[in-house]
Amino acid sequence: MPTHTITRxxxxxxxxxxxxxxxxxxxxxxxxGKCNNANGHGHNYTVHVTVxxxxxxxxxxxxxxxxxxxxxxxxxxxxxxxxHLNCDxxxxxxxxTGENLAKLVWEILIDQIPSGRLAKIGVVExxxxxxxxxxxxQP
Amino acid sequence: MPTHTITRxxxxxxxxxxxxxxxxxxxxxxxxGKCNNANGHGHNYTVHVTVxxxxxxxxxxxxxxxxxxxxxxxxxxxxxxxxHLNCDxxxxxxxxTGENLAKLVWEILIDQIPSGRLAKIGVVExxxxxxxxxxxxQP
Amino acid sequence: MPTHTITRxxxxxxxxxxxxxxxxxxxxxxxxGKCNNANGHGHNYTVHVTVxxxxxxxxxxxxxxxxxxxxxxxxxxxxxxxxHLNCDxxxxxxxxTGENLAKLVWEILIDQIPSGRLAKIGVVExxxxxxxxxxxxQP
Amino acid sequence: MPTHTITRxxxxxxxxxxxxxxxxxxxxxxxxGKCNNANGHGHNYTVHVTVxxxxxxxxxxxxxxxxxxxxxxxxxxxxxxxxHLNCDxxxxxxxxTGENLAKLVWEILIDQIPSGRLAKIGVVExxxxxxxxxxxxQP
Amino acid sequence: MPTHTITRxxxxxxxxxxxxxxxxxxxxxxxxGKCNNANGHGHNYTVHVTVxxxxxxxxxxxxxxxxxxxxxxxxxxxxxxxxHLNCDxxxxxxxxTGENLAKLVWEILIDQIPSGRLAKIGVVExxxxxxxxxxxxQP
Amino acid sequence: MPTHTITRxxxxxxxxxxxxxxxxxxxxxxxxGKCNNANGHGHNYTVHVTVxxxxxxxxxxxxxxxxxxxxxxxxxxxxxxxxHLNCDxxxxxxxxTGENLAKLVWEILIDQIPSGRLAKIGVVExxxxxxxxxxxxQP
Numbered sequence: 001m002p003t004h005t006i007t008r009x010x011x012x013x014x015x016x017x018x019x020x021x022x023x024x025x026x027x028x029x030x031x032x033g034k035c036n037n038a039n040g041h042g043h044n045y046t047v048h049v050t051v052x053x054x055x056x057x058x059x060x061x062x063x064x065x066x067x068x069x070x071x072x073x074x075x076x077x078x079x080x081x082x083x084h085l086n087c088d089x090x091x092x093x094x095x096x097t098g099e100n101l102a103k104l105v106w107e108i109l110i111d112q113i114p115s116g117r118l119a120k121i122g123v124v125e126x127x128x129x130x131x132x133x134x135x136x137x138q139p
Numbered sequence: 140m141p142t143h144t145i146t147r148x149x150x151x152x153x154x155x156x157x158x159x160x161x162x163x164x165x166x167x168x169x170x171x172g173k174c175n176n177a178n179g180h181g182h183n184y185t186v187h188v189t190v191x192x193x194x195x196x197x198x199x200x201x202x203x204x205x206x207x208x209x210x211x212x213x214x215x216x217x218x219x220x221x222x223h224l225n226c227d228x229x230x231x232x233x234x235x236t237g238e239n240l241a242k243l244v245w246e247i248l249i250d251q252i253p254s255g256r257l258a259k260i261g262v263v264e265x266x267x268x269x270x271x272x273x274x275x276x277q278p
Numbered sequence: 279m280p281t282h283t284i285t286r287x288x289x290x291x292x293x294x295x296x297x298x299x300x301x302x303x304x305x306x307x308x309x310x311g312k313c314n315n316a317n318g319h320g321h322n323y324t325v326h327v328t329v330x331x332x333x334x335x336x337x338x339x340x341x342x343x344x345x346x347x348x349x350x351x352x353x354x355x356x357x358x359x360x361x362h363l364n365c366d367x368x369x370x371x372x373x374x375t376g377e378n379l380a381k382l383v384w385e386i387l388i389d390q391i392p393s394g395r396l397a398k399i400g401v402v403e404x405x406x407x408x409x410x411x412x413x414x415x416q417p
Numbered sequence: 418m419p420t421h422t423i424t425r426x427x428x429x430x431x432x433x434x435x436x437x438x439x440x441x442x443x444x445x446x447x448x449x450g451k452c453n454n455a456n457g458h459g460h461n462y463t464v465h466v467t468v469x470x471x472x473x474x475x476x477x478x479x480x481x482x483x484x485x486x487x488x489x490x491x492x493x494x495x496x497x498x499x500x501h502l503n504c505d506x507x508x509x510x511x512x513x514t515g516e517n518l519a520k521l522v523w524e525i526l527i528d529q530i531p532s533g534r535l536a537k538i539g540v541v542e543x544x545x546x547x548x549x550x551x552x553x554x555q556p
Numbered sequence: 557m558p559t560h561t562i563t564r565x566x567x568x569x570x571x572x573x574x575x576x577x578x579x580x581x582x583x584x585x586x587x588x589g590k591c592n593n594a595n596g597h598g599h600n601y602t603v604h605v606t607v608x609x610x611x612x613x614x615x616x617x618x619x620x621x622x623x624x625x626x627x628x629x630x631x632x633x634x635x636x637x638x639x640h641l642n643c644d645x646x647x648x649x650x651x652x653t654g655e656n657l658a659k660l661v662w663e664i665l666i667d668q669i670p671s672g673r674l675a676k677i678g679v680v681e682x683x684x685x686x687x688x689x690x691x692x693x694q695p
Numbered sequence: 696m697p698t699h700t701i702t703r704x705x706x707x708x709x710x711x712x713x714x715x716x717x718x719x720x721x722x723x724x725x726x727x728g729k730c731n732n733a734n735g736h737g738h739n740y741t742v743h744v745t746v747x748x749x750x751x752x753x754x755x756x757x758x759x760x761x762x763x764x765x766x767x768x769x770x771x772x773x774x775x776x777x778x779h780l781n782c783d784x785x786x787x788x789x790x791x792t793g794e795n796l797a798k799l800v801w802e803i804l805i806d807q808i809p810s811g812r813l814a815k816i817g818v819v820e821x822x823x824x825x826x827x828x829x830x831x832x833q834p
Contacts, residue, residue: 015640041569060236130424154293199435221319378750410700458779
């Protein structure tokens with residue numbers, strides 16, 4: 001059966017620090033290296049939101065892109081842009097790795113897709129470091 | 140079983156307008172927003188053609204790239220480059236969305252792959268808007 | 279004397295057709311080739327606005343970036359995005375080449391720079407085609 | 418079940434020539450065209466290494482990135498960077514196509530992934546030519 | 557007289573916050589907007605170092621690139637990568653704008669160019685925000 | 696006086712080796728490092744050709760782009776694409792550095808610009824290594 005996807009990309013600039021209070025400082029340093037530096041660092045993040053859906057034969061669309069953009073802007077970009085990720089409540093006990101960020105974006109958006117369904121979240125942290133996450137579908 | 144793919148990218152510049160005569164003007168405007176503007180707009184389109192195939196152990200190739208390039212140039216690039224997509228016969232009753240463009244490219248190329256099989260079509264409309272389509276295999 | 283510049287990039291998608299009524303059709307076709315095709319084509323344009331200025335020692339800035347962004351959005355992006363350039367009054371008797379577009383952007387922005395002065399306009403038409411213009415300073 | 422991947426990109430510059438001694442010169446020329454030119458040519462290669470794994474709930478990681486980087490640097494980048502691929506023992510009887518290069522990188526790395534498992538190898542040969550390979554899992 | 561330049565690009569990830577203690581909080585907020593958010597944010601910075609020099613007719617080089625790379629790595633990348641710019645002593649009383657960062661890089665490197673002379677520093681903060689600085693030559 | 700430029704980009708893939716017979720092997724190795732490896736390596740080169748000219752008020756153009764493209768294709772791309780630069784007669788006694796390549800392209804094109812004048816040649820060797828050359832104008 002044919003498969004259509006659209007991937008929209010969104011950007012935000014944020015600071016973060018890889019660190020967990022569950023482990024002692026030297027273990028944090030060993031695991032996260034320079035990403036554990038005390039004052040944090042930052043990235044220009046790009047988030048790819050991939051929606052899969054059936055083609056509406058009349059409009060040629062699989063989802064309402066304007067509505068999707070508004071929701072991602074409100075729920076993701078406005079929340080994280082020009083912020084320190086470690087200060088976000090969702091990361092209070094969760095390390096701000098690309099893996100966890102992709103997972104969080106999935107969980108925030110899973111029931112917000114106007115039509116079609118969320119198929120994949122991608123997070124570009126640097127030009128040489130890219131994360132993808134496919135989570136559980138909406139219950 | 141191991142899987143080999145090659146993805147070749149092709150470019151064309153075209154105008155288009157998202158509009159369907161099947162719906163009244165105000166509904167077109169509501170659905171397509173500024174993409175429905177009367178005089179059209181345009182993009183630098185990039186089309187990704189992904190071919191999957193078995194490795195020829197002698198040549199190390201999965202398809203004949205020169206032949207593939209010639210066919211895509213003749214059937215896709217020469218047809219759409221520096222044209223208005225809405226003037227193409229295939230779009231007479233079909234909206235020129237990225238979804239439909241990806242589907243059309245699939246249908247044009249599905250029986251034109253020199254060896255191996257067409258696995259996916261990607262269409263880059265802007266740097267933040269990307270479509271993928273996997274259609275039915277060749278009958 | 280030290281020189282500081284900031285370059286901000288803005289994007290819009292537009293259709294255009296290279297054509298002048300001052301020349302007969304066959305000459306238009308000869309000069310502009312496929313860019314003269316009757317129904318037009320289009321691009322994802324990127325405009326680079328370069329401002330040169332003196333560093334404010336207190337703020338570390340050479341211009342008011344938010345104000346600059348608002349002005350470019352209002353005067354350039356909102357005017358040309360998702361439009362057909364040939365329908366713009368400024369191009370009624372002027373060919374919509376990259377050269378003329380860069381010149382027009384300069385003329386629109388020359389007296390709109392919050393502080394510092396406009397130093398250069400760049401227009402990216404395709405990934406392999408780039409125009410730059412430096413016009414007369416504000417009188 | 419949720420799926421996490423990380424893709425790390427690595428670069429090397431190398432020369433190569435598409436040629437096989439198993440075929441006569443005119444057949445090599447016919448199959449490989451200008452890529453068969455006697456003195457070879459070259460590329461800025463980018464290799465994408467995609468690792469899939471389970472999220473460590475404590476660290477938020479799926480693999481040890483520093484260790485992965487060290488192994489890819491030692492086993493891939495140091496071996497091929499600023500070299501002629503056809504002089505590598507692995508290519509003595511194997512054509513240096515993108516398909517074979519992706520396959521070789523897979524075979525070198527398949528049992529070197531610190532944790533998680535190798536999911537895909539990508540090879541960017543030029544901006545318009547991209548290869549992917551998914552091989553057999555580690556025995 | 558002919559002019560040769562080479563531009564090398566270097567990357568680092570850093571956090572920063574646009575803020576000056578010389579101005580009250582509301583003025584900081586008004587001037588720097590979201591860049592003034594208390595916890596900071598961050599970027600993937602790219603620094604372009606442009607060296608101009610005379611061509612050595614024997615080697616075809618204008619500077620010693622390996623030595624340049626080592627110095628930029630030691631003096632710029634190692635200093636700022638995975639750090640918070642506001643914690644750097646150079647920014648104790650200086651706002652961490654792109655303008656000031658470019659100027660600081662110039663001042664650090666001006667007397668460190670192996671041969672030839674420093675001609676320009678570029679700082680890419682985001683894909684749409686680029687700074688250039690040409691400072692005073694070495695005394 | 697206003698200044699218009701157009702920059703066209705062209706690509707070719709080539710092998711090269713930094714080496715000069717005028718110096719002993721150990722000095723070559725010391726100066727050129729891994730770029731001196733005996734079997735050579737290679738790059739995806741991009742050449743930027745910048746032409747400056749007066750705007751033709753009727754056509755809005757500063758040069759004949761099609762003619763420029765044909766000349767660069769014939770004189771540069773066809774000559775170097777899929778070749779080993781060191782085998783080119785121009786590099787018989789000249790090291791194939793980016794500096795010398797930019798200079799050679801200038802010298803080849805200086806009297807081939809359809810209208811306007813050659814203003815600059817850029818050579819992108821890798822994503823982090825860029826050369827520019829401005830030579831003597833045509834006599």
